[in-house]
Amino acid sequence: MTGTIQRPSPFRLHKRSTNCAARRGEVQTLHGTIQTPIFMPVGTQATVKAVTPENLVELGTQIILANTYHLFIRPGHELIKSLGGLHRFMNWQRPILTDSGGFQIFSLRDLATITEQGAAFKSHLDGSKLFLSPEDAVEVQEALGSDIMMCLDTCIPYPATRDETIEATALTSRWADRSRQAQQDTGQLLFGIVQGGMYEDLRAQSVEELVNIGFDGYAIGGLSVGEPRDMMMDMTEHTAALLPQEYPIYLMGVGTPADLVEAVYRGVDMFDCVMPTRNARNGMLFTSTGRLVIKNTKFRNDPRQVDASCDCYTCRNYSRAYLRHLYTSREILAYHLNTIHNLHYYLGLMEQIRRAIEEDCYEVFRKEFYAKQERATDNSA
Amino acid sequence: MTGTIQRPSPFRLHKRSTNCAARRGEVQTLHGTIQTPIFMPVGTQATVKAVTPENLVELGTQIILANTYHLFIRPGHELIKSLGGLHRFMNWQRPILTDSGGFQIFSLRDLATITEQGAAFKSHLDGSKLFLSPEDAVEVQEALGSDIMMCLDTCIPYPATRDETIEATALTSRWADRSRQAQQDTGQLLFGIVQGGMYEDLRAQSVEELVNIGFDGYAIGGLSVGEPRDMMMDMTEHTAALLPQEYPIYLMGVGTPADLVEAVYRGVDMFDCVMPTRNARNGMLFTSTGRLVIKNTKFRNDPRQVDASCDCYTCRNYSRAYLRHLYTSREILAYHLNTIHNLHYYLGLMEQIRRAIEEDCYEVFRKEFYAKQERATDNSA
Numbered sequence: 017m018t019g020t021i022q023r024p025s026p027f028r029l030h031k032r033s034t035n036c037a038a039r040r041g042e043v044q045t046l047h048g049t050i051q052t053p054i055f056m057p058v059g060t061q062a063t064v065k066a067v068t069p070e071n072l073v074e075l076g077t078q079i080i081l082a083n084t085y086h087l088f089i090r091p092g093h094e095l096i097k098s099l100g101g102l103h104r105f106m107n108w109q110r111p112i113l114t115d116s117g118g119f120q121i122f123s124l125r126d127l128a129t130i131t132e133q134g135a136a137f138k139s140h141l142d143g144s145k146l147f148l149s150p151e152d153a154v155e156v157q158e159a160l161g162s163d164i165m166m167c168l169d170t171c172i173p174y175p176a177t178r179d180e181t182i183e184a185t186a187l188t189s190r191w192a193d194r195s196r197q198a199q200q201d202t203g204q205l206l207f208g209i210v211q212g213g214m215y216e217d218l219r220a221q222s223v224e225e226l227v228n229i230g231f232d233g234y235a236i237g238g239l240s241v242g243e244p245r246d247m248m249m250d251m252t253e254h255t256a257a258l259l260p261q262e263y264p265i266y267l268m269g270v271g272t273p274a275d276l277v278e279a280v281y282r283g284v285d286m287f288d289c290v291m292p293t294r295n296a297r298n299g300m301l302f303t304s305t306g307r308l309v310i311k312n313t314k315f316r317n318d319p320r321q322v323d324a325s326c327d328c329y330t331c332r333n334y335s336r337a338y339l340r341h342l343y344t345s346r347e348i349l350a351y352h353l354n355t356i357h358n359l360h361y362y363l364g365l366m367e368q369i370r371r372a373i374e375e376d377c378y379e380v381f382r383k384e385f386y387a388k389q390e391r392a393t394d395n396s397a
Numbered sequence: 398m399t400g401t402i403q404r405p406s407p408f409r410l411h412k413r414s415t416n417c418a419a420r421r422g423e424v425q426t427l428h429g430t431i432q433t434p435i436f437m438p439v440g441t442q443a444t445v446k447a448v449t450p451e452n453l454v455e456l457g458t459q460i461i462l463a464n465t466y467h468l469f470i471r472p473g474h475e476l477i478k479s480l481g482g483l484h485r486f487m488n489w490q491r492p493i494l495t496d497s498g499g500f501q502i503f504s505l506r507d508l509a510t511i512t513e514q515g516a517a518f519k520s521h522l523d524g525s526k527l528f529l530s531p532e533d534a535v536e537v538q539e540a541l542g543s544d545i546m547m548c549l550d551t552c553i554p555y556p557a558t559r560d561e562t563i564e565a566t567a568l569t570s571r572w573a574d575r576s577r578q579a580q581q582d583t584g585q586l587l588f589g590i591v592q593g594g595m596y597e598d599l600r601a602q603s604v605e606e607l608v609n610i611g612f613d614g615y616a617i618g619g620l621s622v623g624e625p626r627d628m629m630m631d632m633t634e635h636t637a638a639l640l641p642q643e644y645p646i647y648l649m650g651v652g653t654p655a656d657l658v659e660a661v662y663r664g665v666d667m668f669d670c671v672m673p674t675r676n677a678r679n680g681m682l683f684t685s686t687g688r689l690v691i692k693n694t695k696f697r698n699d700p701r702q703v704d705a706s707c708d709c710y711t712c713r714n715y716s717r718a719y720l721r722h723l724y725t726s727r728e729i730l731a732y733h734l735n736t737i738h739n740l741h742y743y744l745g746l747m748e749q750i751r752r753a754i755e756e757d758c759y760e761v762f763r764k765e766f767y768a769k770q771e772r773a774t775d776n777s778a
Binding site for chain 1: 442443444446447448449450471472476479480481486487488511697698700714715718719722723725726728729730732733765
C-alpha cells in the first residue's frame, strides 16, 4: 500500500514562552514519546561511539540519531531488517531518528553526482558505485525501522548563488513529494527538510512547498555549512517562524551549547550534533563554565573533577589528572569517560532548558547561561 | 623503618586435590582476600583496556595487575601517590598486584642495560634515560600502594646458554635480597620471582635462594618467552613442586585457557595475561567450544550470540552479526563488548576451576574441558 499518508501531528505543545519563541512539547513515536526541546546523540554506525545503550539510558537519552547513508553502505539495511531491525540490532529500545543520507552525500560531494532521479555516489569505503533515490532513502529507513525518517534532500553549500539555490531547493521539494508518495503505512514518521540556502524568500518558498505536501515534522537543513553564526541564527529564526507551529521543528546538525540555547529561543524543538561525542574523543570537555582541554599540562596533577557542579559518572569518580593520563596514554577508557561527561552536559542542558520553559523563565535562563561562562575566565580556577 | 619483614604467609589452603597438585585457597591483602586459583586482568596503564572498574566488579574480578614500568614512566609514581595512590587514582577498591618492570625491561631490552646496580633504559615514549634499581622498584610500588609488589628481576630470553642463565639467575637473587631489605612496613606483600631459565637445577637453586630470603609469595618468571609449550609446562610443574606449599604460587604472564587448566593442575594459584583483553581488541573471542574470529564473513548475518552457553552482558544483548559490524567499522564499542566477553570467559573458567577443586574432581573437569573443545570442529555450528 503506497500513497500520501496524512495523519494528525505527532507533536503536542505543553507550554509556549510569553516573551520568546521557546516552547515545551512532546513528540509521539512508535517507540515512545520524547520530551522537547531535545538533543539526540549521534550513533552514525548503529552505535553512539564509546558508550553502551545502558550508558545512554542512564544519561537520560530519550532518542538517538542513526545514519541512513552509513548503514546503507555497511552492514546494509536488508541485513539489519533480517536481524529484526535497527533497534534490536543495536540493543536500543527507545526512539531512533535516521537521517536520510543527504548531508553525507553533500559532505562527500566529490564522490557524488546529483540528478533528477537521485544521488549517484561512490562508497567512501571501497569506491563501489551506489545510487540512492528519494524512494530508496525511504525504503532503507523503513527497513531499518527508525521512528522518525528524513526525506532525502540536496544540501546547498555556502556560499551558493541564487540560481544554484533555487535549483537545489526545487529539487529537494520534488524529492520530498516523491518521498511522501513512496512511504508505506508503517507508523514511522516522515519529516521534510527545508532548504533555501541563505535566501529568506527561498526558505519561505521551501517551507510552503513542503507544507503543501504535508509531513509529520519539519527540519531546517542546509545550515552549519560554513556560514557566519549570525546568519545561521537569522535563518533559523526566519524559517522556524514560517513553519506550522503544530508540528515539531528540528534544526539539523547544530551545534554548540550556545547554539542550542539560541535556537530554542527561536522556536526549535529538536537537535542533533556530533560535537559532544566527537569533541570528547578529542579531549575537549564541556563544563558549566566553558570548555576544558584535558590534555593541557596544567591538569597533570589536578585532583579535582572536570566540572565542580557536575554529577556525571566521570565527575563522581575520576580526577582531571587521571583523565589527562588516560587521554595522553590513548586509553579507550578516556573516550568512554569523556563521552559520558559531554553527553551528560548536553542532555542536562536540555533538561534545564525544558524546565526553564515550563516555568516561563527562558529569557532569564538564557542570560544566566552566558553569565556563568563569562564569569569563568579560567577553567582551572 | 627498613629491614627484612617476616610475617605469616598471607596464603590459606582450603582444599588440596587428591590426585593432582591443584589446590583451592585464598590470599589476604590490604584491600581484601582473593580466592585462588585466580586470574588477574591486566591494567597496564592504570586501566584495564576498554572497560570500567564497575564492569570489572560485575564480571567478578577480584584483583587486577598494573604495571610498575609503565606507571613509573607515565604519569609517575610520585604523582599517583600525591593523588592518594593507585586505587584512588583509577577508582578501583579491590586488590592490585603491580609487576616490577622486569618483564618490560626484558621486552624492551634493546633500550636497556643491566648492571649489578639495576636497569638503565630509555623510555619507550620519548627516549629519555631512566634507571630502575631493585630498591627503586619497591619504592615505586610502595608509592603506588599496590597490595602485592613484585621484586625487580632479570628475565632470561629463550634460548639462553647455561652460563648466561646462571649469571642472570644469581643477579635476580641478589636483587631479590636488596628488594626485601628495601621494603618498608606498609603491610603490602612482596613476592619473589624464580628464574633459572629452562634448567631444572638452576630453577631449584633460584627457589632455594629466594626461600632463604623469605617472601610473602613466589612467582614463576621467565616462562612464556618463546619456549615450546611442553617445556613451559615441565618447568612450571618442576618449579611449583619445589616452592614452599604454604605460600601462594604465581605463574607470570600465562596464558591460554588450556595453559591455565594445566598450570592449576601443576599447583599454580595465580595468573595474569593480556590475552583475553588484547585478543578481544583484535576480534578473537574465547568460547566454551574454542576460538571465534568475529570479523569472519560467515558471521555477517549470524543472529546468534557469541557463545550459546555464555550469559555475559555481550552475549545476552548482541548478535555475532552486530559484533562483526562493530569490529569491521572499528567502533570503540567493539573493543568494549569483546573485552567483556573474553574477561567473562577467563574469570568464569577460574570459577569453574575453583569449584572443581572444592569438589575434588579437578581431573574430571580437566578432561571435560578438552572434550568440549574437541567436540566443536566449527564455531559457527
